[in-house]
Amino acid sequence: MGERATRHRGCRASLALTAVQEARLDQQAHAARALWNLLHELFTVAGTRRPPLSYVDGEIRWARASLDWLAMLPAQAAQAVLKTYRRAWVNCWEGRAEAPIYKSRSRTVPAVDIPQARDLHVTRVHRRWGMVNIPKLGRVRFRWTKDLPGVTKGGPAGRITGARLIRDALGWHIVFRTEREVQAPATRDWTDSHVGIDRGIAVPLALSDGGTYEHGPWLTEGEEARLLRAQQQAAHREHCRRRGERASKRLRAAYDQIKDLRARAKRRVLDWQHKTTSAIAKGYVLVAVEELDIANMIKSARGTVDSPGVKVAQKTGLNRAIAGEAWGRTVELLGYKIEDQGGVLIHVPAPGTSLRCSECGVVTPGSRESQARFVCRNPECGWSGNADFNASRNIDQAGLVLASAAGRAVVRQT
Structure with a gap:
């Protein structure tokens, strides 16, 4: 064992x-958000003369006994709000996060x-x-x-x-x-159970052993049409609304429909990611992925007035496709699931993985014929195959080198 x-x-x-339970839970969530804002106002106004936690705890008890809307929030949940707010400031002081801010009704996820x-x-x-x-x-x-x-x-x-x-x-x-x-991590032998993964758009995940993980559109054609129609309606009604005027019921209904469809698509993305990463974590011990700077990859190509960008529309579509695949979250899920299985996740440098031949290890100009085709121009090699498969083999080989150099230790694990 x-x-x-x-x-x-x-x-x-x-x-x-039930409808009654949902209404009560909504009230609790709004009370928790309001309590956060009251704490933020108290600590912000106090400045360096912040009151001790014992005093704040007593004030919360008094407020819950005096205010009916705050009494809807359970005592333990109110204490959790105070604890979370204090932790937010500690994270700020230690440089791990920004300072806590006011929670608006429209931008805050209701939670208890x-x-x-x-x-x-x-x-x-x-x-x-x-x-x-x-x-x-x-x-x-x-x-x-x-x-x-x-x-x-x-x-x-x-x-x-x-x-x-x-x-x-x-x-x-x-x-x-x-x-x-x-x-415990790294307790399984990875010698005969390793794989490299290349992330892409046409093929979301390509494995070095020849396997792939693909998916269809996150929304059906009918749902896509409904989303487009709701977006057009929301844009038209927002354009007709006067400045400072409250949103009409029809505008809020259009926004609710957009949120519903987007949430449905996100749910399907998460379902696919969880199932895929679970299968990979159970099937392999050592998994290597590229270390990509995704935030830099999806920067706009619009440029400036003096130096405008080129092919802005194509780059915008590519950025949207990359963001839709959520590569970072896939690796994050894969990291902790592999750790739970006693395996290792290694990040390898990205440069050269798609241009180097995985058979001979030589980079020759013109080998990447297209987005999906790789033909080695080295006269002594001439290997040809799928470009994603070639990149995944390079990633796998680099992962084995890093793992061997580290003595089977975790090089970098999320």
Whole structure:
């Protein structure tokens, strides 16, 4: 039996709320946001003479006892807001993040914390549904999509440490915070189980062993048409709205339809990414990927007035396609899943991976015939094949070199 390590992970599931429960949860989320803004105003006005936490804690207790709208927020959730706000300032002082800011109603994701796992009382009803206790709401059903540690008999080892309720365009969800026991990193032999991955647009993920992971459009033709129509309606109604005038019901309805369709597309992207990265993490021990500066890759080619860019429309389309693939999130998911399986994720330098022949290792001009075709111009080689496959083989070879030089240690792991 190999060594074990503890990992903190989240497990998201959709909630089945009644109209009354959803309205109460909305009130709790708005109360949590308002409490954050009150704390921010207090600490900002106080400046260097910030009150001690004991004083602020007492003020929160008094406010919850005096204000009905704030009393809707459970006591533990209110304490979690104070703790999160304090942590935000600590992260700012230590240089890990920017200073906390005011949370506006339109730009803030509604959320409520349940920091105590003992308040949840999670049970599984049957194969598709579970039940969870939410403070001030009672027992609520949630969609059972993954076994939770400490709940399912024979399930993963570990326990639930808390939860967070989050709302998006598709409704309310619960994210369970879990503590799991997994294999310690780099405890498996990667000699015969390694792969290089090349990320692209036509082929999202190309593997060095010849495999690929592809997907279709995130929205159907009908959904794309509805999205375009809603965007046109929103633009027209926004143009007709006077400055300072509140948005009409028709404008808000158009925006809600846009948010719903975009949230649906994002959900499908995440589903594909999770399934794909899980399969790769279970199938290989050593995985090598390119170290790409994605933010620099999707910069606009518009240029300036004195020096305008060229092929701006084509570059804009390419940038949109790269952003739609969410390469960074794919690698982030792959990193922690490989770590949970006891494997290693290595980032290799990107220069030369698509221009160098993976058979002879020589870079010759003109070898990259097209976006999908690679033909080595070295007279002693002449290898030809798919360009993505060639790049993935180069990435795999570079990953093996780095892993061997590091003595099977983690070179860089996300």
